[in-house]
Amino acid sequence: MYGKGILKSLSVTWKRFWMTYIEDLSWFFRRMAGGVNRYYTDEGIARRSSADTRGIFTIQYPEEKLPVHEESRYLPFLVYDETEDGEKDVRCTSCGICAKVCPPQCIWIVGKNDPDSGKSIPQIAEFYIDADICMNCGFCSEYCPFDAIKMDHEYELAAYKRNIYNMDMLLKPAEYYASIRPENAAREDEARRVKEEAKAAKKANAA
Amino acid sequence: MATTVSTKSVDLSTIFPDAVIADERKGYTGWLVEKDNLIEIATYVREELDYDLLSSVTGVDYLPEEKMEVVYQVYKTTGGPGLFFKVQIPREDPMEIPSVINIWPGADLQEREIWDLYGIKFPGHPDLRRILTWEGFEGHPMRKDWQEPFYEEETKPFKSRWPKGEHIHAEEINPYHDNLKFPPKFNPENWTPTDPEEALYTSLKKFTTKNEDGLEAEQIIVNMGPQHPSTHGVFRAVVVLDGEKVVSLKPVMGYLHRNHEKIGERNTYLHNMPYTDRLDYFNSMANNWAYALAVEKLMGIEVTERSEYIRVIMSELTRIQNHLVWVGIFLNDLGAVVTPLLYAFEERELILDIFEEVSGARMMCNYYRFGGVVRDMPVRAFEKLKQLVYDRLPGKIEEFERLLSENEILLSRVKGIGYLSAKDAIATSMTGPMLRASGVPYDIRRAEPYGIYDRFDFDVVTRPECDLYARYHVRIEEMHQSLRILEQAVSTIPEGPILPKKPVYQVRVPAGEAYGRIESPKGELGFYVISNGKPNPWRYHVRAPSFINITALEKMCVGEKIADFVAILGAIDIVLGELDR
Numbered sequence: 001m002y003g004k005g006i007l008k009s010l011s012v013t014w015k016r017f018w019m020t021y022i023e024d025l026s027w028f029f030r031r032m033a034g035g036v037n038r039y040y041t042d043e044g045i046a047r048r049s050s051a052d053t054r055g056i057f058t059i060q061y062p063e064e065k066l067p068v069h070e071e072s073r074y075l076p077f078l079v080y081d082e083t084e085d086g087e088k089d090v091r092c093t094s095c096g097i098c099a100k101v102c103p104p105q106c107i108w109i110v111g112k113n114d115p116d117s118g119k120s121i122p123q124i125a126e127f128y129i130d131a132d133i134c135m136n137c138g139f140c141s142e143y144c145p146f147d148a149i150k151m152d153h154e155y156e157l158a159a160y161k162r163n164i165y166n167m168d169m170l171l172k173p174a175e176y177y178a179s180i181r182p183e184n185a186a187r188e189d190e191a192r193r194v195k196e197e198a199k200a201a202k203k204a205n206a207a
Numbered sequence: 208m209a210t211t212v213s214t215k216s217v218d219l220s221t222i223f224p225d226a227v228i229a230d231e232r233k234g235y236t237g238w239l240v241e242k243d244n245l246i247e248i249a250t251y252v253r254e255e256l257d258y259d260l261l262s263s264v265t266g267v268d269y270l271p272e273e274k275m276e277v278v279y280q281v282y283k284t285t286g287g288p289g290l291f292f293k294v295q296i297p298r299e300d301p302m303e304i305p306s307v308i309n310i311w312p313g314a315d316l317q318e319r320e321i322w323d324l325y326g327i328k329f330p331g332h333p334d335l336r337r338i339l340t341w342e343g344f345e346g347h348p349m350r351k352d353w354q355e356p357f358y359e360e361e362t363k364p365f366k367s368r369w370p371k372g373e374h375i376h377a378e379e380i381n382p383y384h385d386n387l388k389f390p391p392k393f394n395p396e397n398w399t400p401t402d403p404e405e406a407l408y409t410s411l412k413k414f415t416t417k418n419e420d421g422l423e424a425e426q427i428i429v430n431m432g433p434q435h436p437s438t439h440g441v442f443r444a445v446v447v448l449d450g451e452k453v454v455s456l457k458p459v460m461g462y463l464h465r466n467h468e469k470i471g472e473r474n475t476y477l478h479n480m481p482y483t484d485r486l487d488y489f490n491s492m493a494n495n496w497a498y499a500l501a502v503e504k505l506m507g508i509e510v511t512e513r514s515e516y517i518r519v520i521m522s523e524l525t526r527i528q529n530h531l532v533w534v535g536i537f538l539n540d541l542g543a544v545v546t547p548l549l550y551a552f553e554e555r556e557l558i559l560d561i562f563e564e565v566s567g568a569r570m571m572c573n574y575y576r577f578g579g580v581v582r583d584m585p586v587r588a589f590e591k592l593k594q595l596v597y598d599r600l601p602g603k604i605e606e607f608e609r610l611l612s613e614n615e616i617l618l619s620r621v622k623g624i625g626y627l628s629a630k631d632a633i634a635t636s637m638t639g640p641m642l643r644a645s646g647v648p649y650d651i652r653r654a655e656p657y658g659i660y661d662r663f664d665f666d667v668v669t670r671p672e673c674d675l676y677a678r679y680h681v682r683i684e685e686m687h688q689s690l691r692i693l694e695q696a697v698s699t700i701p702e703g704p705i706l707p708k709k710p711v712y713q714v715r716v717p718a719g720e721a722y723g724r725i726e727s728p729k730g731e732l733g734f735y736v737i738s739n740g741k742p743n744p745w746r747y748h749v750r751a752p753s754f755i756n757i758t759a760l761e762k763m764c765v766g767e768k769i770a771d772f773v774a775i776l777g778a779i780d781i782v783l784g785e786l787d788r
């Protein structure tokens with residue numbers, strides 16, 4: 001029969017149409033019983049991006065935001081540890097690996113020299129990232145041997161000017177890093193601790 | 208092993224002792240062919256040895272040796288390894304090599320590309336114009352002695368970045384008037400594109416304006432694009448119409464050209480990985496794999512077992528996601544605006560969630576590394592993957608079939624439209640779903656398995672109809688087959704390390720050449736990489752399926768209505784990031 005295919009098609013859209021109401025109603029009843037709303041709540045967002053989402057699946061950005069995953073990468077930032085007297089202990093040693101490994105070459109590093117001897121020391125004087133050119137590849141943080149540069153979770157980056165990030169804008173505390181990437185931070189802290197213990201043990205042995 | 212293709216089976220040098228010698232440079236394979244005998248040998252390879260599929264033709268500039276080389280890679284559609292042969296000519300203008308377009312019509316756009324980028328002429332090519340750069344462009348940008356306006360240094364990493372890296376903007380060293388290069392005496396202010404456009408239009412007017420009854424009929428030229436919603440970006444097709452019927456057609460491209468390959472030769476091997484994401488930005492997981500494959504062949508390293516499985520999983524997910532979007536956008540092109548597209552995007556978003564969780568980005572995944580992948584799949588992502596593969600996606604793909612496969616409106620737009628016979632499809636170097644929809648069961652996953660595809664059960668989907676309907680069906684059925692592979696991979700994936708050893712940022716790549724090719728969702732995606740032992744590739748060529756599949760566009764469109772052009776172009780599944788490179 002001509003037209004059967006169209007009816008079959010319409011049955012799909014029809015089903016989808018009703019599914020939105022069924023889904024919304026089920027959340028409505030759940031809310032009556034003390035549950036949460038399907039919209040503007042974390043649970044609702046989780047449901048809409050889960051493998052059994054049905055009905056409306058769009059997220060109402062910017063009122064609603066999808067959770068950012070641990071590994072998500074946007075722009076890099078520099079990590080510093082806070083010392084006991086409140087100083088910033090920047091992890092970066094100006095080894096230059098990130099500048100070499102950066103595909104579009106958007107990292108610019110000025111190393112520091114010892115004021116007395118004039119020799120270079122493992123600290124940075126300035127660190128720039130040309131955020132307009134950065135392709136968010138994550139290589140810098142992947143290959144930095146000192147866990148000093150990490151990928152941020154901040155993605156609302158629209159600006160009126162060109163974005164050259166200097167050290168002031170790039171530096172963020174280690175606690176912040178641990179808060180956005182808890183698993184990675186824990187793993188790296190553990191690895192560093194093990195390494196330092198091994199070093200200490202070696203020293204003790206040698207002595 | 209570091210060899211790319213075994214050429215043991217055919218010994219061209221005994222058949223043509225005077226004209227062919229084996230390529231014995233270290234790490235190279237294949238044959239060096241005399242220029243004057245090229246046509247004779249190519250005809251023999253095509254007719255007698257049955258290498259019917261010209262996969263790729265590309266140029267290489269050996270500046271230190273003062274030579275130019277053109278590399279031909281041919282395969283059999285019945286499967287098996289390919290045959291490489293190369294023609295070398297002295298590196299001084301005019302450089303000329305006879306065109307093989309009459310033997311393999313698929314060389315059409317590729318020879319134009321070599322002329323454009325390397326300045327090698329192909330006598331015998333009917334329409335040798337620039338293709339990726341604009342008509343007034345000076346020089347041939349892939350030549351090793353050509354420098355781009357923003358030139359800093361021959362290769363990365365640039366020395367100005369560290370340890371004295373005071374930031375400067377690129378234009379500060381290149382003030383505007385120095386940023387563009389024009390031919391001598393060329394003034395862009397009063398230039399009008401007369402000659403090149405004329406050449407384009409003359410190449411179109413192959414037909415008389417008289418119809419069978421002797422009536423004068425006026426033909427009109429219509430520019431579809433560069434800004435037209437059906438072209439999915441900036442692609443232009445110049446169409447000659449007789450009434451509503453397409454009489455002839457020429458694709459015009461390059462609006463998004465950024466000389467990806469030149470950038471690739473300035474980069475180090477590792478740098479190129481995220482750049483491949485930006486070719487076919489729907490399938491970064493597939494692009495990464497093809498590039499990794501080529502470099503792994505050069506380096507001679509093995510991929511770890513678990514990574515092999517992860518690679519298969521990611522690349523099959525990417526295929527499903529690509530085909531879903533294709534169905535949605537194809538229906539959009541046909542006029543079923545947005546509804547099927549949003550249905551497709553719902554599933555695609557779920558797949559992209561998995562990509563984001565494993566790689567950190569939804570589209571620009573940059574996930575593969577030489578020898579494996581960057582990190583293991585988190586448990587959460589694996590759980591979601593299982594739910595999708597076992598519970599959700601099979602039903603959703605069936606829903607698409609219910610929605611579309613019997614829908615009379617769709618059928619009347621796709622049945623019998625855009626006919627391309629198997630013979631023509633092979634001749635014009637079509638690959639992927641386009642080729643299989645013409646009834647040729649050619650799938651690189653079977654024909655020349657890479658990774659661990661030989662361990663999985665799946666069917667190579669073909670359809671006999673050779674029209675848009677077949678192309679639609681092949682893709683739907685391929686999604687089912689991908690799910691089959693995924694089910695097997697998910698249930699048998701072993702535990703184990705992800706990378707063979709600690710990753711280093713400066714990989715050592717021995718000298719030689721390698722061609723890594725995979726069955727990407729759009730067709731054969733190949734990376735041809737030449738190393739000279741330095742940290743940067745000497746040659747980095749992308750055999751892009753979107754680009755080469757355009758070769759048959761005219762053949763499919765002639766005789767159809769102009770409205771069907773939109774559907775035919777849509778069915779090729781092009782992505783401009785890859786087409787223009």
Ligand code: SF4
Pocket residue numbers: 091092093094095096097098099109143144145146147148149
């Ligand atoms: S951020 Fe890391 S890789 Fe970059 S210079 Fe500092 S220590 Fe080296």
Ligand code: SF4
Pocket residue numbers: 075076098101102103104105106107129133134135136137138139140141
């Ligand atoms: S994320 Fe990639 S592009 Fe951006 S600064 Fe790091 S290495 Fe460079």
